[in-house]
Amino acid sequence: MVYFQAAPIKVVITGAAGQIAYSLVYQIASGACFGPDQPVFLHLLDITPMMGVLEGVVMELADCALPLLAGVLPTANPEEAFKDVAAAFLVGAMPRKEGMERKDLLAANVRIFKEQGQALDKVARKDVKVLVVGNPANTNALICSKYAPSIPKENFTAMTRLDQNRAQSQLAAKIGVPVKDVKNVIIWGNHSSTQFPDPSNAVVTIGGAQKPVLAAVNDEEYLKGAFVSTVQKRGAAVIAARKMSSALSAAKAASDHMRDWFLGSGDRWVSMGVVSDGSYGAPADVVFSFPVTTSNGKWKIVEGLTVSDFARQMLDATGKELAEEKEEALAVCKD
Template sequence: MAEPIRVVVTGAAGQIAYSLLYQIASGAVFGPNQPVYLHLLDIAPMMGVLEGVVMELADCALPLLAGVLPTAKPEEAFKDVVAAFLVGAMPRKEGMERKDLLAANVRIFKEQGQALDKVARKDVKVLVVGNPANTNALICSKYAPSIPKENFTAMTRLDQNRAQSQLAAKIGVPVQNVKNVIIWGNHSSTQFPDASNAVVNVGGAEKSVPAAINDDAYLKSAFVNTVQKRGAAVIAARKMSSALSAAKAASDHMRDWFLGSGDRWVSMGVVSDGSYGTPRDVVFSFPVTTANGKWKIVQGLTISDFARQMLDNTGKELSEEKQEALDVCKD
C-alpha cells in the first residue's frame, strides 16, 4: 500500500459531499491502492451534522480510509493536501442577483485561496465545484499566488456527462460508446455543449456523432438547450439541486487529472491562454487531455460560425463575471 494522501472536501456536511466522500474513500478517484486521509471543512454551525458524516464514514469500514479530520478552520483543512474539492459555496437564494451571489462567494474563495497558499502542498490540484465555479476558481487562484495557475480548475464535467448521456440515448447506444463531446465556456446557461467533434461506436464501427444523428437542427437547439437547462430541470423535479451526479462528475474530473484521460478528451474549466479566440485569464472550459497529472488543451479543432458565436457569448459572460468579482475584491 502507498502512503496515505491528504484530500480536503469543503462544504463537507452538504448534499454533494455526502455522495462524494464515499467515492473518494472507496478508491474510485485515486485508485484501488491509494489510501486517503480526509479533511472535512464546513462552517461552525454544521459541525454537529459533520459529526454524523464522520460516524457514517467509520461505519462504511473502508480499507483505504486512513483517517478523517472534521474542522471549521480553513488552515487546518488545507494543511498538506494534494487534492482539494471546493464544494462549499453560498447557494443562490430566491430574489438574489448574480452580483450578490458573486460577492458572497468572492469572500469564501478569497479566504480559501489564502489558506491554500499558506499551508497546502504547492502541487495541490484544486477543483472548484461550488458555483459560480469558473469565477470562484479564478478568485481562489488569485489569492494563492505561490501555487501554479494551472492547478486551479472548475467543474464542467457534469455538463459533459449530461451531454454524453443525451447523445447516447438519442443514438441508442451505451453511454461509454460516445466520446469527445465538449463543453466550452462557463458552467452556466451560456455554456456551449458541442457534439461536432464527438464520435460514437455503433455496432463496432466508429462514426461521427453528427453523421450518426443526422439532424443538425437538433444538435444546435434541443440538444444544447437540454444540457444548458438540465440543472434547473433537476431542481424542478427534485426540489433540490443535482448532488449525486455532481459528486460523480467531481470524481471523474479528479480521477482523470490524477490518473490520465487515455484517448478521450475531457472538459475542464482551466485558466485560458487565449486558445480558440477566448478571453485570456478567465477560467474557461476547454476540451483537454490529461497525462502525468497535467492537462493540455486540445488544439486544431475547426470552429464553425455557430460555434464562434456560442464561444464569444460565454466568453463575454466570463469576462463580465471576472470584472464584477475583482470589483468586489477591492471593497
C-alpha cells in the first residue's frame, strides 16, 4: 500500500494517446498543475485502436518515477474514465481535415461531446471542473454542458489560455521585458481566428514600476494590427512550421488554466471560456472568453472595464460567430 499525505484526486484526460496529452500527463503528474502536495490518479481515455499507443504512455509515466502519481487507468470506456473525477481535460476531438466544412466538424464533435457529457453526468463528481481543449472548444464545452444537466454550467470551461499566453509573450518581446512582467492581457470571445486579444487593460513592470502596456508599446497601429493578427493566426503558423498543431504550448496552457481554477489566480486576470451571462454585450448562453479572477475554486468575470469602439466591433464579430456555431451544433443535436 502506498500512503500519501493528501488523498489523491482522480483526473481524466481524453485523447490521451495524442500529442497534447503526451505533454499534459507530465504537467499534471509532476505537480505543476494541482500543486506540489496533491497526488493524482490519472484516468487516460482514448479510442480502442489507440490502446497500444496508450500503453506506451503508461509505461513512460511509470518510468518517470513521479512521487505524486498514485496510479494510472488507461481505458476506452467513457464511464470508466469519468468515474469520480475531480478534474476533466477534454483534449480529444475530431480534427478539421482538408476540405471539411465547419458544420461537418461541429457535427462530428457534437457526437463526441454529447457522449462525454452524458458520461460525466452519470459518474463524475458533481463538483468536477471540466476544461475543453479539443476544437471548436467553446461550442464543444457548451454541448458537453447541455448533456450533463446535473453538473453546474459554470463547471464547464473552454481553453483560451493558450491565446493569452501567446499574447503575453508577443507583448513582452515587443517591450523587451521578461514574460512574467506583463499581466492582464485579455482574450475575448471564441478560440478561433475571430478572437480578440486585448492589451488595453494590460500592465507591464519596468524598472520596478508598473505602467500601461499601451504606453510602453506606444504604437497603436501595431496593437490594432500585427499584434492582433499574430495572436489570431499563431496556431496556423505553428502548423506551417511544425507540420503538426500546437502541443507543448497547448498542454502548458491547459495546466495553467486548471491550476489557476483550483489554486487561484492571485492578483492576475486570466482568460477563460465560460458560459456567458451577457456581460460586455456578449451573447448569453454561449461559451465566451472573458477576463476572470479565480479563488476558492470559483471564477468571476472582471467587471467595469471600458470597451472602446474598436473592441466593440471585435467582440461583436466573435460573439456572432459563437451564436452561429451554437445554432449549427444544436441543429445537429436534434438530428
